[in-house]
Each structure stands twice: as C-alpha cells, then as structure tokens.
Amino acid sequence: MGRHKAGPFGQSNHKHKTGGHRPKGTINKESRGRKISQQGSVSGSIGTKLSKDARKCKASQIRRRKVEADSKVKESLGRDDKPPVLVSLVTLGGTTPANELIQHLSTVDETITSTKLGLAQYFRIPRLKMRLGFLSPSTEILEDVLNSLKVTDVVCLVWPMSGELSPKEELLISSMLAHGIPTTINLVFNNEKQLSAKQRDLQWNNLKKTIGRYSIPMEKLLKMETPSDGLKLLRLLVDCKKKKLLVQQRHAHMLVERLSTDNANENKGVCTLLASGYVRGLAWNVNNLVHLPGLGEFQVSQIYRHEDPITVKGNEKPIDQNGQLVAEAQPTKQESLQAEIIPDPNEGEQILLDEDLKRKEEDLFVAPEKKKLPKGTSSYQAAWILESDEEEREGSEDEDEDEENEDQDSEADQINDDVDLKSGDESDVAEEREPMEDDVAETELGDDENNEIDMDEAAEFSRQRQNERWPDEIDTPMDTPAHIRFQKYRGLKSFKNSPWDANENLPYNYARIFKFHNFNKTKKNVLKNSKHDEVGETVLPGKFITLRIEAVPISYLATIREEAPLVLYSLLPHEQKMSVVNMVIRKHPSCKTPILNNSELLFYVGFRKFEAQALFSQHGLGDKFKMERYLPTTGPCVATVFAPITYPPATVLVFHKTPDGNQQLAATGLLLDNNPDRIVLKRIVLSGHPFKINKRSAIVRYMFFSRDDVEWFKPVELHTPSGRRGHIKMAIGTHGHMKCRFDQQLNAQDAVMMNLYKRVFPKWSYSAYLSNDRPKTTTSKKEVVAAMEE
Missing domain, CATH: 3.40.50.300 (P-loop containing nucleotide triphosphate hydrolases)
Structure with a gap:
C-alpha cells in the first residue's frame, strides 16, 4: 500500500520566527494604507501607536493652526x-x-x-x-x-x-x-x-x-x-x-472706483488710462502687466498712493488728484508685451507650395454633376442645397492643398465635416437610400420664408443624428482617386499604441506660440515667487492707489458701461504669451442647439474673456485623441484653442451666440493644461460591402472604384462592426473589387470598414477684442504696441 503522505490540508508548518518584532506584512496589514506619521509615536518610532494624550495634543495643534489661518484672513x-x-x-x-x-x-x-x-x-x-x-x-x-x-x-x-x-x-x-x-x-x-x-x-x-x-x-x-x-x-x-476664489488668491486685483484719461494722442488714437481703487489679493507689482477686460494686456508706468477716502474713524477726506508716487516701473525688470514669436521664414524645414503646384493639384479635381433633387423640395431648399454643394466642392479643393499657413485644416475641415457626414453629395445620398423620419425633418417645415432659422437648425440636428448613427463614416468619391482625395490620412495598427510624432508637419502657427520645457515646474516657481516681490516695486493690499496704464486706445472708454463693474488684474509672468490651451468642458443641459466643431464661441477662462474657435476632442488617457465633430451632448470633451497662457486650475464658461445676437450658455468645465503637443486625430471610416463570402475570405466592393486605390491602401487593416479583423490580399479587376481575408468567418450582414486618421490643429482665431465690446475704430493692437515702444 505504501507509506501515507500528509496532504496540503493536513500538514502544519512551523511559523517563521521574527525575533519578537512584527514583520513588514503585519505592519502593512495593520496600517491599511495610512501614513506612518499617524502610526508612529511622538518620538517618531515605527511600530507603536499614538497614545490618547498624544492624539489629543496633535488634534489641538491642527485645530490651532486652522484658527490662526482664519484669523489672518x-x-x-x-x-x-x-x-x-x-x-x-x-x-x-x-x-x-x-x-x-x-x-x-x-x-x-x-x-x-x-x-x-x-x-x-x-x-x-x-x-x-x-x-x-x-x-x-x-x-x-x-x-x-x-x-x-x-x-x-x-x-x-x-x-x-x-x-x-x-x-x-x-x-x-x-x-x-x-x-x-x-x-x-x-x-x-x-x-x-x-x-x-x-x-x-x-x-x-x-x-x-x-x-x-x-x-x-x-x-x-x-x-x-x-x-x-x-x-x-x-x-x-x-x-x-x-x-x-483661487483667482483672488493668486493675483493682485482691483475694483475700479474712478477712471480717467491723460496725455491723449488723437493722431495715434491712444492715451494714458488712470484707474483708482483698493488693492486686493496680493501686493501689486508695478513691473507686471495689467489685464483690461475685453481689450488685452498693457504696461503700468507708475503707481500713486492716496489717502484712504473711507476710514473706520470717519475722517473722510477727498481723493487728492496727484497722490504720492510709491512705485515706478524699471525697463530692465518690466514684463514685455510680446504675446507671440515672430518666426523666421528661413528657419525650419516646412515647405510652402507655390502657385504652379497649387494649379496642378486643382486640375486633379472635376466638378461633380448636379443631381436631381428629392421630391417635395421647396424653392428655398433647392437654393440651399445647391449653395451647400458649391461650398463642399470649394472645401474639398481647399483641403487637398498642402499649405502650411494659418488657415490650414480650419475652413476646409469645417466644411468637409458636412461633406463627410453627407457622403460627399447630398443628392447621392438621397438617391441611394429612402429618406427616413429624421432626414425629412426640414421638408416638413414647408415653403414659409419665416422658417429660415428653423430650417438651418433642423438641418444641423439632422447632421448630428447622422453622425451619432454612423460616426465618421463617409463614401469614397467616384470622380476622384481615393489615394489623392485622402492623401493626408494614414492608417494605424493600434490607435492607442501606434506611434505618432508630435513635432511632425506642424503648421505655421505653431512657430508663433510659446512652449515650456517643464510646465509644472515653471508654474510652481512662478506662484512661489509671486508672493516675494521686492520692496519699492510693490504696493501692499488695502492701499488706495492709482495706476497709470500706458498706450490704451481712446475708443476703449466708449465700450465701458457706467453700471458695469470694472475689475483689473495684475498678470503673473508668462500669462500674456500665446500657447495652446486645453479645457475639459461638458455641455450644459439648457443648451439644446448642436454646436459644430470649430464654431465661434465665447470663453470665460479665469479672469479672461475672449472669442475663439475651439477644436473638440475626446477626453481620456493616452497620447492621441479622436476629434469630435460636434460637442457631445453627454460626457466630457476637451476644447483646444490658441489663447494666452493660464495656470490651472481655473473655471471655464463657454457661451454660444444665437442667430438673434444673444449669448447662450453652452458648456462649463475646468482648465486642463497648456500643452501644444496634444495630438488630435480626425478619423474617417471607409465602408465596403462583402458580396461573396468563402469561410474566412470575402470579396468586397464599393469601398474603392479603381485598382490603384486598392493597391495603395493594401497595408491598412480592415475591421467589421462585429469585431472581425482582416487585410486586403489582392485586387480583383479594375473596378475596385478586392479579395480580403479575416480572422474568422464573416456574416452576410457585416460591413467591411477601414479607419484612416489625420492630425488636425486648432485655428488661430483668438480675439480679446470682443465683437460686442469692440469699438469701431482703425486702431489695432499692433499700432498700440508700436505707440508704446515709441
């Protein structure tokens, strides 16, 4: 029978002798993630818990520190x-x-x-x-x-x-x-x-x-x-x-109690603005720039101190006009008004296309023929559809031009969003499939001319619903080779893991902005040094002062309403410089209007207010993010704009201008970071139909219409909505048919899809001169800076 051996449930091994002290596993189990300082004794030794008296003493110390902090405030x-x-x-x-x-x-x-x-x-x-x-x-x-x-x-x-x-x-x-x-x-x-x-x-x-x-x-x-x-x-x-608020703790600010001008120059359209009020927050440094809401940043030349007009004792004194000079800006320490870099066209490796090359690319495109309109289309709808077709053709021509200037991938992408969603031509879509309930939303409005605004909203709603049903899916144009139409796009083996160089093919605008080597370290040093300014250059909080702000447009005074509070802010270092600002926003429940990507929006970021066209993208982990064609109705997204640097955290309010001129709250959120290396990829999905299936092989058509296109996109991976993966094996014939092989057998109802990606960039549309507040004058910011330098 053999000798009996004890099983794993019967044996009892001797415990490890730890020498009278607790092992690390026992200490970690008892601590349960708490810090060692809370587990140690008063002397700091590890392994003994705090006594009752020690806990009382520590709690009283914490309470005393909080009371002292509140009393200081x-x-x-x-x-x-x-x-x-x-x-x-x-x-x-x-x-x-x-x-x-x-x-x-x-x-x-x-x-x-x-x-x-x-x-x-x-x-x-x-x-x-x-x-x-x-x-x-x-x-x-x-x-x-x-x-x-x-x-x-x-x-x-x-x-x-x-x-x-x-x-x-x-x-x-x-x-x-x-x-x-x-x-x-x-x-x-x-x-x-x-x-x-x-x-x-x-x-x-x-x-x-x-x-x-x-x-x-x-x-x-x-x-x-x-x-x-x-x-x-x-x-x-x-x-x-x-x-x-955090903006009050980080910045010196002032509620303007009195406003006047001095040294007005009618020829140049500038003057010296005199703003008086109490200093709040931090000490006001005369060498820092001052932010005027709705206008921009300016330099302060001098600070005058006045006797407090309102005292507790009641010794009321009128505000003296001159005051006492307490701080004067030093040119060597004064912050510069430079907001962007002037790039040298001889530097870098970017190549600008000449006119001859542009003409050659334009010759490749043939204007599509006009299709018949759907039944029941009114005269207004017919004119609207024809105009949209012309815009789409112009947008497709602009998109195929490789200009690396400030308008790159801005207007073309905005117009091509409609082209992609409508599969290249509205009339083609109308002929290929019957109109659904959502698609005939605008035909139900009739021929009434008073419904023009409603027609546009209904069309935008329809496009948004189509994008939700078939995200990023488009049809390959039949009159243009696909490898030319989509020459800027590329395929990715894995959206998460495939590499993408952040410095590859950057547009011209990226040479104008500032980028930090280590933004977090710079932010920490700036906030630390802002509380330790030199004596003689600052004015402590609570003093009633007058700021002399130089080279302010005279027309700015006409935009200030008497009943509106005017708040001035002293900027921290680098906050006047332009960069790429990313904000995490969420659509507000009160906003029911679809907001298209690259729409003109009004932003309240911290103490700033400006207009810009935002680039929407998904919010998540990784180094690449997919572009959103519309502001999502649920869930957060990231809005990317060119704007001055702002140190996070800061609150964000986004307003959308309605057709009647009012402002509607569109989204709220927080500032994410100032990162020009954020990679936003625009995705398009080409779809085909498998009409012959033999186990794991299938013949696919309607994805391409020429043999050259099949050979060009042969290395790109294919996929189906059911999760099948495959590749193109060979081209069949000359009409775009291709033989594909997948990891599993396809279903007859599956569609074969191909993902292509292109990096997109925000449009340089930042404007601190708001359209509502902007004065009707020819004085520009460049002229103001030139007058300041003189």
Missing part, C-alpha cells in the same frame, strides 16, 4: 489699511431690489455712515470697527454678476419666500456655481406677515429644500424682519469665514 479685511469687505447682493424671484435692502441696512444702527464711491456703497460701522462695501449687479446681465463675483468676498443671495425662480434665474445660479462663488449667505427679506406661523414654517422648510436642490453652500439662512436681524446680518458679514 479676518484681519486682512475691513480694518484701516486693509481693503473693505466687499459684498455682492443678488436678488432672485422678483424680491425687494438690492438698493432698498442696502438702504434698510444703513438704518439698523445709528452709528453707521454711508458713502458712495464708484459703484459700491460703503458702510462705516464703528461698533464693529469694520468697513463694508455693497455691490448690486443687475441679474439681467450675466457678465456683470460674474465680474462682481471675481472681486467680492461674500455673496448674499436674496431669495423669495416661495422659492420659485424663473428659468433665466435658474440659469444664472448654474452659471455662478460653474464660475465659482466665494462665501455665500442666503437671505429672505420682506417676509409675508399675513400668513400663519404654521404656513410660514412650511414655506421656510421648502425654501431650505430648494436651496439644497441647487447645490448652493448654505452657510446661513437668515430672515430680515426687524432691525436686530439687519445688525445680525452685518455681524455675520464681518465675522464669517471668508473663502476666496
């Missing part, structure tokens, strides 16, 4: 030699106007004195030894509300007791939350006293639920019924914890 606001606490009052639901609320607060204490300075109403409160300033931006203008949020310390939302808001006010709250709001206090003013106590308590609880539904941080919810409630509100505004 409180001491930096409201008192003399400190900027006054600025409060923004936003009234919702048609409640009492903000002006009446400010007037009511001024009467809650006899010692309060009120002074109007610029747009803000300032209170001196001797009892609290503080100064408060109130702003009341109009809720009808979203830009005014956002500008006030950037400079205020506390936001006071005045709610109606019913809690019912209009759709426009709901959009306003959504925009404020996406932009970022500082410390928030919720308030109910002028409560209805005719209701019973039970009804008022019920409304009060419903209002709390409404505020929670909007995800608004509810620090406090106060009632304003008696003067004591008003005094309680003032105490809360003074003593509450101030949570500043």
Whole structure:
C-alpha cells in the first residue's frame, strides 16, 4: 500500500520566527494604507501607536493652526489699511431690489455712515470697527454678476419666500456655481406677515429644500424682519469665514472706483488710462502687466498712493488728484508685451507650395454633376442645397492643398465635416437610400420664408443624428482617386499604441506660440515667487492707489458701461504669451442647439474673456485623441484653442451666440493644461460591402472604384462592426473589387470598414477684442504696441 503522505490540508508548518518584532506584512496589514506619521509615536518610532494624550495634543495643534489661518484672513479685511469687505447682493424671484435692502441696512444702527464711491456703497460701522462695501449687479446681465463675483468676498443671495425662480434665474445660479462663488449667505427679506406661523414654517422648510436642490453652500439662512436681524446680518458679514476664489488668491486685483484719461494722442488714437481703487489679493507689482477686460494686456508706468477716502474713524477726506508716487516701473525688470514669436521664414524645414503646384493639384479635381433633387423640395431648399454643394466642392479643393499657413485644416475641415457626414453629395445620398423620419425633418417645415432659422437648425440636428448613427463614416468619391482625395490620412495598427510624432508637419502657427520645457515646474516657481516681490516695486493690499496704464486706445472708454463693474488684474509672468490651451468642458443641459466643431464661441477662462474657435476632442488617457465633430451632448470633451497662457486650475464658461445676437450658455468645465503637443486625430471610416463570402475570405466592393486605390491602401487593416479583423490580399479587376481575408468567418450582414486618421490643429482665431465690446475704430493692437515702444 505504501507509506501515507500528509496532504496540503493536513500538514502544519512551523511559523517563521521574527525575533519578537512584527514583520513588514503585519505592519502593512495593520496600517491599511495610512501614513506612518499617524502610526508612529511622538518620538517618531515605527511600530507603536499614538497614545490618547498624544492624539489629543496633535488634534489641538491642527485645530490651532486652522484658527490662526482664519484669523489672518479676518484681519486682512475691513480694518484701516486693509481693503473693505466687499459684498455682492443678488436678488432672485422678483424680491425687494438690492438698493432698498442696502438702504434698510444703513438704518439698523445709528452709528453707521454711508458713502458712495464708484459703484459700491460703503458702510462705516464703528461698533464693529469694520468697513463694508455693497455691490448690486443687475441679474439681467450675466457678465456683470460674474465680474462682481471675481472681486467680492461674500455673496448674499436674496431669495423669495416661495422659492420659485424663473428659468433665466435658474440659469444664472448654474452659471455662478460653474464660475465659482466665494462665501455665500442666503437671505429672505420682506417676509409675508399675513400668513400663519404654521404656513410660514412650511414655506421656510421648502425654501431650505430648494436651496439644497441647487447645490448652493448654505452657510446661513437668515430672515430680515426687524432691525436686530439687519445688525445680525452685518455681524455675520464681518465675522464669517471668508473663502476666496483661487483667482483672488493668486493675483493682485482691483475694483475700479474712478477712471480717467491723460496725455491723449488723437493722431495715434491712444492715451494714458488712470484707474483708482483698493488693492486686493496680493501686493501689486508695478513691473507686471495689467489685464483690461475685453481689450488685452498693457504696461503700468507708475503707481500713486492716496489717502484712504473711507476710514473706520470717519475722517473722510477727498481723493487728492496727484497722490504720492510709491512705485515706478524699471525697463530692465518690466514684463514685455510680446504675446507671440515672430518666426523666421528661413528657419525650419516646412515647405510652402507655390502657385504652379497649387494649379496642378486643382486640375486633379472635376466638378461633380448636379443631381436631381428629392421630391417635395421647396424653392428655398433647392437654393440651399445647391449653395451647400458649391461650398463642399470649394472645401474639398481647399483641403487637398498642402499649405502650411494659418488657415490650414480650419475652413476646409469645417466644411468637409458636412461633406463627410453627407457622403460627399447630398443628392447621392438621397438617391441611394429612402429618406427616413429624421432626414425629412426640414421638408416638413414647408415653403414659409419665416422658417429660415428653423430650417438651418433642423438641418444641423439632422447632421448630428447622422453622425451619432454612423460616426465618421463617409463614401469614397467616384470622380476622384481615393489615394489623392485622402492623401493626408494614414492608417494605424493600434490607435492607442501606434506611434505618432508630435513635432511632425506642424503648421505655421505653431512657430508663433510659446512652449515650456517643464510646465509644472515653471508654474510652481512662478506662484512661489509671486508672493516675494521686492520692496519699492510693490504696493501692499488695502492701499488706495492709482495706476497709470500706458498706450490704451481712446475708443476703449466708449465700450465701458457706467453700471458695469470694472475689475483689473495684475498678470503673473508668462500669462500674456500665446500657447495652446486645453479645457475639459461638458455641455450644459439648457443648451439644446448642436454646436459644430470649430464654431465661434465665447470663453470665460479665469479672469479672461475672449472669442475663439475651439477644436473638440475626446477626453481620456493616452497620447492621441479622436476629434469630435460636434460637442457631445453627454460626457466630457476637451476644447483646444490658441489663447494666452493660464495656470490651472481655473473655471471655464463657454457661451454660444444665437442667430438673434444673444449669448447662450453652452458648456462649463475646468482648465486642463497648456500643452501644444496634444495630438488630435480626425478619423474617417471607409465602408465596403462583402458580396461573396468563402469561410474566412470575402470579396468586397464599393469601398474603392479603381485598382490603384486598392493597391495603395493594401497595408491598412480592415475591421467589421462585429469585431472581425482582416487585410486586403489582392485586387480583383479594375473596378475596385478586392479579395480580403479575416480572422474568422464573416456574416452576410457585416460591413467591411477601414479607419484612416489625420492630425488636425486648432485655428488661430483668438480675439480679446470682443465683437460686442469692440469699438469701431482703425486702431489695432499692433499700432498700440508700436505707440508704446515709441
């Protein structure tokens, strides 16, 4: 029978002797991912847990540090030699106007004195030894509300007791939350006293639920019924914890209280702008550039300091016109206005096509014949379709030109999006398949000329739905060889792992931008050095100063509205330089309009506002990203634009201009990075039909229409929607038939597809001169810079 041997379940090995100490495995199991500092004792030895007294001591130290940090923030606001606490009052639901609320607060204490300075109403409160300033931006203008949020310390939302808001006010709250709001206090003013106590308590609880539904941080919810409630509100505004926005913590900024001009030059159209106000945030460095909203960056020559016009003691003094010169810019240390690089055309290896080569390429294209229109097409639709066909032919010619200038892959790609989605010709698609329900959306509108805008929207909706059904799928043109039509595209073995050189065939615009060798290290050094400026070149926060901003266009004053808050920002190093900015955005639920790739959009990025055409791409991991033809309705995507450098994190708001001229909130998100090496690939999918299948082999047609095209694309891998992979074995005949072999047998209902990729770049369309704010003048930014140099 043999000798019995113990099995694995019966044997009992001796435990390893660890010498009286715990092994590393036991220590890791007990720590469960916590840091060693929390597991060690007071002396720092590993292996012994903190005692009860040590834990209490450590908790008290952490609590003491937080209290000290909060006290520093409180001491930096409201008192003399400190900027006054600025409060923004936003009234919702048609409640009492903000002006009446400010007037009511001024009467809650006899010692309060009120002074109007610029747009803000300032209170001196001797009892609290503080100064408060109130702003009341109009809720009808979203830009005014956002500008006030950037400079205020506390936001006071005045709610109606019913809690019912209009759709426009709901959009306003959504925009404020996406932009970022500082410390928030919720308030109910002028409560209805005719209701019973039970009804008022019920409304009060419903209002709390409404505020929670909007995800608004509810620090406090106060009632304003008696003067004591008003005094309680003032105490809360003074003593509450101030949570500043990141843009307020990183930049020196100023709410302009007084604005004037000096040294106006009518011939050159420039002047010296004098802006006065309190310094907030960091110390203001005279050598740094200043950002004027809607215009751009300019240099500051001098800073004058004035006596504080509003003091807690009440010693009111008029603002002296001259002031005391406290800082003057030094040419050796002053930041340059250079925003882009002027490339040398003799450097680099990029080749520009001459006119003869362009004519040769244009000769390869033959204009397609006009097809018959579908039945039921109106006269307006016929004209619209014919015009679109002409644009498509012009777009295809522009796309095949290899010009490496600022218009490369911009207009052609935008027009060819429609060409790809409509398979090269709308009439061809109409003849090959019957119109579906979604496709006849625009024919149902009839011949009414008043529905012109609706016709365009319906056509855009139809294209977006086609792109969702058949993403990136197009038909090979029959009148143009495929290897010429798609000569810029290439195949990839693996979209994730196949290499793609980020510096290959860059356009001319990439020679104009700046790129950092190590952006994260540069950002860390800039933010660290911004808090340690030299004495004699900076002005501390809380001082009332006047900035002399040089070479500002005279026409800029005509674009400033008196009731709009004007906020100036001091730029950090390199923030005036152009680069490629990537932003992660998500379409807002209120936006139902399809937004095409490379559409003109309005961006609010941090403290900047500019117009640009964004390039949409997928957001994910890897080094290559597929282009999106439309802004996705669900999920995030990345918008890439040419814009000045901005250090993340920063909030992003995207607005789309409607045909009637209004601005619609399209998307919200955050700044991702400043990376010109982001590779965005445009994909096209060529499809064919297998009409003879023999096990793993199949004969495919309708993908190409010439033998040369089959031989040209022979190395590219094929695939099917069911997951089959294959290659082209040989060409059959002269009409584009080809024999293919796959890894498994094909299904008769499968379609054979081929993916081709081409790198696309954003279009240089950045404009700080906004169309709504841009003055009608011939003075350009180049002329302003030239005048500054003189």
